[in-house]
Amino acid sequence: MKNLKISLSALMLISSGFAALPCAAEPFREYATDATSTPPSANKDHTNTYQYWKDRANLPTMNGTDEWKLNWKFRDRPGNDQLHGGDEAYDRGEMLYKKLNADGNFSACIGSKDGNLKGVRLMYPSYSEAAKKVVGMEAVIEQCAAKQNMKLMNGSYDNSAVSIYVASFSNSMPMKIDVSQGPLKESFERGKTAFNLKAGRNNLACASCHVNMVGNNLRGQTPTTMYGDATHWPTWRGKDELQSLHVRLTECDRNAGVQPLKIGSMTYTDIEVYLSALSNGYPMLVPSMRD
Amino acid sequence: MRGLLVGLAATVVLQACANQAQAPAKVAEVAPVEVKPAAVWPAGLPQDALYNPEGKNKTTWPQPVKNSGELKYNEHARDLSKWITRSSDDMRSSIMPMKVSLNGAPLNGDAARGKEIAMNTGRGNCWACHALPGDAQPGSSGPSLIGFKSRGYSDDMVYQFVYDRRAVNPNTVMPPFGAIGNLNDQEVRDVVAFLQSLN
Numbered sequence: 001m002k003n004l005k006i007s008l009s010a011l012m013l014i015s016s017g018f019a020a021l022p023c024a025a026e027p028f029r030e031y032a033t034d035a036t037s038t039p040p041s042a043n044k045d046h047t048n049t050y051q052y053w054k055d056r057a058n059l060p061t062m063n064g065t066d067e068w069k070l071n072w073k074f075r076d077r078p079g080n081d082q083l084h085g086g087d088e089a090y091d092r093g094e095m096l097y098k099k100l101n102a103d104g105n106f107s108a109c110i111g112s113k114d115g116n117l118k119g120v121r122l123m124y125p126s127y128s129e130a131a132k133k134v135v136g137m138e139a140v141i142e143q144c145a146a147k148q149n150m151k152l153m154n155g156s157y158d159n160s161a162v163s164i165y166v167a168s169f170s171n172s173m174p175m176k177i178d179v180s181q182g183p184l185k186e187s188f189e190r191g192k193t194a195f196n197l198k199a200g201r202n203n204l205a206c207a208s209c210h211v212n213m214v215g216n217n218l219r220g221q222t223p224t225t226m227y228g229d230a231t232h233w234p235t236w237r238g239k240d241e242l243q244s245l246h247v248r249l250t251e252c253d254r255n256a257g258v259q260p261l262k263i264g265s266m267t268y269t270d271i272e273v274y275l276s277a278l279s280n281g282y283p284m285l286v287p288s289m290r291d
Numbered sequence: 292m293r294g295l296l297v298g299l300a301a302t303v304v305l306q307a308c309a310n311q312a313q314a315p316a317k318v319a320e321v322a323p324v325e326v327k328p329a330a331v332w333p334a335g336l337p338q339d340a341l342y343n344p345e346g347k348n349k350t351t352w353p354q355p356v357k358n359s360g361e362l363k364y365n366e367h368a369r370d371l372s373k374w375i376t377r378s379s380d381d382m383r384s385s386i387m388p389m390k391v392s393l394n395g396a397p398l399n400g401d402a403a404r405g406k407e408i409a410m411n412t413g414r415g416n417c418w419a420c421h422a423l424p425g426d427a428q429p430g431s432s433g434p435s436l437i438g439f440k441s442r443g444y445s446d447d448m449v450y451q452f453v454y455d456r457r458a459v460n461p462n463t464v465m466p467p468f469g470a471i472g473n474l475n476d477q478e479v480r481d482v483v484a485f486l487q488s489l490n
Contacts, residue, residue, distance in 0.1 A: 027375075028384040030457075032464070092358060145360075156362050157355040194377040198385065201374050201473045202466040209432075212464050216432040218419045219412075242355055250341065250352050257473075259371040260352055263362070265339035267378045 030198040032205035032212060047214045047225040054228075056285065068215060068222040076232060076285050086164065086236035086287025089157070093165030096158055100148045109144035110137070110166065117169035121284060122176055125273045127183040134187040136272050138163050138234075138244050139264045155247045155263035160234035163244065167286045175231050175279040184273060191274030194267050195226070200258030206271075209256075230272070230279040232288035245272055336372050337380035368413070374471065388457035389470040391450060398446040398480055398487075405485025408478055415474060415482055420465075424489065433465065439489040449483045 052060055053073040062070055074080060100106040107115050111123050124137035131143075138154045141162050145152040152159040179188035195206045209223040216222070233245040243251070246268045250260035261267055331344035341351045343364070350367040375383050409417040410426065421436045422429035429435070444452075451458060454469030468474040474482065 025384075027382050028387055030385055150360065152360040153362050155353055155355060156360045157357050158360040160355065190379050194379065197375075197377055199375045199377050201371060201471060203385070203471055204464075204466065208464045213420075213432040216420075217428070217430050218432055219426070219430050220428045242357070244355075247353055247355060253377065254350075254352055254367055254371075257371060257374070259336075259350055259374065259376045260341045260367075261337075261376060261378055262339045262341055263353055265378065266380075267339065267376075270379070271377075 030203065031193075031196040032198060032207035033196055046211075046227055049225060050227065054282075056283070068224050071224045071228060072290055073228075075289050075291075080289075084236050084287070084289040085240060085242060086289050089161040089234075089236065089242050090164050090168060090287045092158065093161035093163070096150075096152075096162050097165050100145055100150060100162070106144055106148055109147060110140050117166050119170055119173060121167040121170040122173060125177065125184070125187070125269060125276060133266065134183055134269055134273060136246070136264070136269055137166070138246070139269070141166070142264075153263075155244050157242050160242050160244045160247075163234050164286045167284055170284045171286065172283045174281050174283050175276060177273070177276050177280065179273065179277045187270045187273040188277055190267070191270035191272070194271050195274055200253070200256055202257040204256045204258070206252065206256075226275060227278045228282040230275040231282050231284045232286060232290075234286070235288045235290050238289065238291045245275070333372050335381070335383040337376060337378040339378050339380060340372065340376055342372055386467065386471050388461070389455045389467070390458045391454045391469065393447045393450055398450065398483060400477075400480035400482070400484030402481070402484040402488040404478075405481035405483070405488075408474065409482050409485055415468065415478070417482070436486060436489060439486045441490070444487075446483060446487060449486055450479065453479050453482050453486075 047069075049069040049071060052062070052069050053071040056073050056076050057078055059070055059074055059079055062074075067074070097106070101115075104115055107117065107120075110120060112120050121137060124140070125134055127133070128135045128140070131139075138159055141159055142152050142154045145159075145162070152162060177184065179185050198205045198208070206226070209218065210226045213223050214225055230245065233248070234242060235248075236242050244263070246263040249268050249271060250263070253260040332338075332342070333344075336342060341353065341364070342349055343351050343366075346366050348366045348368065349370040349372055351364045352367055353362040354365055356363050375381050375385055408415040410423055412419065417423065417436070418426050418430055420430040420433035422431065423436055452465075453474075455467035455471075456463045456465040457467055457470075466473055468482075469476060469479045
């Protein structure tokens with residue numbers, strides 16, 4: 001009996017020893033920048049280009065090598081008045097929205113109090129009591145469309161089309177998400193960490209290019225600041241694809257050699273919160289186009 | 292008796308660790324790929340990765356289809372799952388900075404093969420950041436490599452730079468090509484030979 005007791009406790013010790021190893025050590029991590037250094041608002045200090053692009057209606061003229069300083073805002077209206085695939089998506093979004101909202105429940109579901117869509121886009125990303133997590137507007141559109149028996153997968157063309165239509169009612173209103181407390185603050189902090197985390201086969205963070213290399217050439221491309229970038233999504237890309245921010249993040253990750261994550265995943269939503277907070281004060285504008 | 296107590300204490304610790312490992316609660320999402328046998332999902336790869344264990348290259352990406360409420364999933368050019376992702380659920384470690392040396396042995400690299408790796412976006416992609424001879428749109432994010440030979444670095448040093456620059460400069464943006472398994476050892480040697488040939 002004594003022998004059995006000893007062998008039993010020895011077994012416990014051995015098994016706990018094995019199990020304790022992986023949890024004792026924190027995983028080794030590298031970050032591109034001091035993750036605490038970026039202030040959460042559209043900020044003229046980062047890259048010193050805000051002065052050029054803050055007013056979409058009065059962008060200065062820049063030549064080819066300086067064009068990046070406009071942060072691609074010259075693709076937006078009113079400076080660029082050409083019709084593009086984003087307008088086509090807007091039309092489809094309007095048609096789908098009217099179908100979805102035939103009984104008025106869809107607009108209520110996405111957060112409109114009286115059926116008016118003005119300002120609804122500015123409520124997102126937000127914490128959903130129902131889902132017990134932070135959600136972007138496209139995730140909510142998917143959920144609310146399902147209640148109307150329409151499948152609008154987060155990231156799909158039709159989901160983004162409805163997102164553009166809804167967001168258009170908030171055009172020229174500044175982004176204003178509050179990340180000072182609660183689940184959105186936690187999400188913002190996680191998003192900042194994910195943005196700065198070196199990952200993938202090239203050990204690159206988002207910040208490796210969009211903070212450390214801003215204004216330098218990556219062959220034919222010039223990375224720009226991530227400030228003021230969240231207010232024109234979903235956008236129509238020149239390769240003829242309508243992309244939500246999360247779809248774009250899967251492309252960013254792949255281009256950098258990082259295994260992409262699911263659309264609507266917590267980490268991509270966290271990055272969306274981070275980028276949205278970095279656009280606070282900058283006005284919405286959809287439909288938009290980017291290269 | 293004392294042994295038993297220690298054993299019990301260890302079990303408590305074990306329990307705490309198990310809880311810690313499972314910490315992030317999973318919320319059900321619309322899964323683009325059905326994960327059937329748990330065994331083929333790579334150990335440590337978080338569940339929110341876009342990964343199809345039954346696909347050819349495993350790593351997948353979503354493509355919106357015009358006038359459709361569904362996404363089309365395509366295969367990426369390579370399996371990216373062995374490197375860490377951005378997911379908060381990813382508890383795998385990054386690769387630590389690695390000191391390497393040729394230890395006096397010859398480099399044994401092929402400059403022509405090295406050029407094929409360095410000036411190829413799908414392989415080493417050195418030219419994304421560095422100017423190299425003959426590139427019409429040179430990168431400017433890293434120092435120019437034109438005339439690199441004249442800078443007089445030893446093969447041993449350049450081997451370290453390409454294998455893992457972090458061992459020399461902890462704040463570098465440059466990928467640790469050898470240490471992270473992006474290029475194999477021979478490919479690193481070939482790139483070094485190419486750089487040392489740049490007059």
